[in-house]
Amino acid sequence: MPKADSPPPSTPAVAELGLTVKGQVQSSSDLNAAVTAAKQRFVGRNPNSAKLFEEATEYLPGGNTRTLLYSAPFPICMKKGEHYQVFDEDGHAYTDFVGELTAALYGHSHPLIQESLINTINNVGLNLGSTIAQEAKHAKLICERFSLSKVRFCNSGTEANLHALAGARHYTGKRKTVVFSGGYHGAVLGFWDGVQDNGVDKHEWVIGRYNDVEGAKKLIEQDDIAAVLVEGMQGAGGCILGTNEFLMQIQESAKKVGAVFILDEVMTSRLGPGGLQAIDGLKPDLTTFGKYLGGGLAFGAFGGRVDIMAVYDPRSPNSLAHSGTFNNNTLAMNAGFVGLSEIWKPEVAVEFNKVGDAFRASLQEVTRGTKMSVTGRGALNAIHFSGNGTTEISCREAVDEDWGLKDLFYMEMMEGGFWITRRGSIALILGTPQSELDRFVSVVEKFLERHRTLVSL
Numbered sequence: 001m002p003k004a005d006s007p008p009p010s011t012p013a014v015a016e017l018g019l020t021v022k023g024q025v026q027s028s029s030d031l032n033a034a035v036t037a038a039k040q041r042f043v044g045r046n047p048n049s050a051k052l053f054e055e056a057t058e059y060l061p062g063g064n065t066r067t068l069l070y071s072a073p074f075p076i077c078m079k080k081g082e083h084y085q086v087f088d089e090d091g092h093a094y095t096d097f098v099g100e101l102t103a104a105l106y107g108h109s110h111p112l113i114q115e116s117l118i119n120t121i122n123n124v125g126l127n128l129g130s131t132i133a134q135e136a137k138h139a140k141l142i143c144e145r146f147s148l149s150k151v152r153f154c155n156s157g158t159e160a161n162l163h164a165l166a167g168a169r170h171y172t173g174k175r176k177t178v179v180f181s182g183g184y185h186g187a188v189l190g191f192w193d194g195v196q197d198n199g200v201d202k203h204e205w206v207i208g209r210y211n212d213v214e215g216a217k218k219l220i221e222q223d224d225i226a227a228v229l230v231e232g233m234q235g236a237g238g239c240i241l242g243t244n245e246f247l248m249q250i251q252e253s254a255k256k257v258g259a260v261f262i263l264d265e266v267m268t269s270r271l272g273p274g275g276l277q278a279i280d281g282l283k284p285d286l287t288t289f290g291k292y293l294g295g296g297l298a299f300g301a302f303g304g305r306v307d308i309m310a311v312y313d314p315r316s317p318n319s320l321a322h323s324g325t326f327n328n329n330t331l332a333m334n335a336g337f338v339g340l341s342e343i344w345k346p347e348v349a350v351e352f353n354k355v356g357d358a359f360r361a362s363l364q365e366v367t368r369g370t371k372m373s374v375t376g377r378g379a380l381n382a383i384h385f386s387g388n389g390t391t392e393i394s395c396r397e398a399v400d401e402d403w404g405l406k407d408l409f410y411m412e413m414m415e416g417g418f419w420i421t422r423r424g425s426i427a428l429i430l431g432t433p434q435s436e437l438d439r440f441v442s443v444v445e446k447f448l449e450r451h452r453t454l455v456s457l
């Protein structure tokens with residue numbers, strides 16, 4: 001088993017990739033040709049993934065059960081993960097920058113998580129169909145770390161947001177919720193360019209522009225707003241930072257009209273020991289969580305003010321039901337607790353995010369003056385390729401992503417031994433060696449040199 005700090009065993013050097021390393025790609029009209037060539041190399045390198053994809057299409061629409069993971073011509077099929085690496089079905093090793101979109105924070109084989117899962121299986125069992133002492137222990141830890149009065153568990157970030165919204169509606173007796181374009185709060189709660197076709201329709205959505213302080217104030221300060229749901233940094237939207245002024249305005253306006261301020265920290269809770277809210281001095285009424293807080297298992301949580309969370313107290317005659325067969329499952333309750341108490345200690349959270357800040361600064365250095373930019377905070381980052389020359393990104397409307405360049409980047413980073421998402425998000429996982437972060441910066445630098453005519457501003 002490779003150690004966490006050993007280099008990937010089969011990472012090809014860029015010069016071996018059959019790319020045009022010496023001569024640059026000459027003409028900006030060559031983007032299509034460069035993407036086509038990269039896709040041909042991709043097909044040639046990954047015959048097993050291609051075959052498995054074909055087989056999967058037999059029973060899964062598009063061979064897929066999670067749309068994000070599909071990319072043309074077919075997605076890479078991973079065989080296993082170890083520590084900070086993943087290994088595909090064609091024998092390639094990658095440094096894992098997908099990090100399961102922040103859920104794989106502890107890596108793929110952390111010994112404490114493994115021990116907790118094995119102990120739970122051997123000594124507790126699965127599916128007890130009852131409350132367990134461990135759920136109150138995990139609840140106490142999460143409440144203390146994130147300054148919540150009460151918390152409830154569920155199975156995903158999507159569910160956490162749905163329950164928080166239902167609670168806010170019940171508490172206020174109102175229906176409208178303010179959200180922001182580019183925001184993503186779960187499978188049926190995406191607001192890329194308005195309400196998505198698969199969106200939940202129980203709510204009345206009012207959609208504002210992210211980081212528009214005056215606009216947010218106007219939208220929230222109406223009589224009939226039940227809740228405001230917002231990310232402190234739009235994660236899936238491309239790691240777009242919310243300014244402190246914008247987030248504080250939301251908090252103040254919500255308070256003024258009695259709307260419930262829900263901060264979605266499904267991704268951002270890992271930016272510091274107490275989440276983004278502690279860093280930014282925010283005091284949301286409710287906060288939603290997910291991802292790594294289940295130790296790597298399916299998990300969600302929502303919690304906050306005691307009077308609002310009381311709507312979920314079954315001792316009250318008018319309470320809301322909160323169902324979910326696996327809400328307090330033994331594995332997530334135990335592994336989540338071990339992860340937060342023994343691995344993700346406050347000092348680890350601080351140090352790891354500093355590593356992420358330094359990594360982003362190095363990337364910003366090499367991308368300066370190009371169409372490529374890197375946004376993010378701490379160890380959560382996103383790559384952008386500007387189609388209109390703008391590299392200052394404050395909201396979705398400001399981003400005009402060049403998907404041709406993004407595809408080229410995605411394909412060539414895989415060839416360089418880095419597993420990233422096609423959309424360009426990078427969620428670092430604990431134990432990633434500094435040498436791999438440095439190597440990525442140099443692979444990016446070479447990419448930009450090789451394609452200078454395509455990426456110059």
Ligand SMILES: Cc1ncc(COP(=O)(O)O)c(C=O)c1O
Binds near residue numbers: 159231266299
């Ligand atoms: C900010 C945010 N909220 C909610 C979710 C939904 O979480 P899940 O995928 O666990 O349903 C995500 C998932 O990426 C997210 O990034």
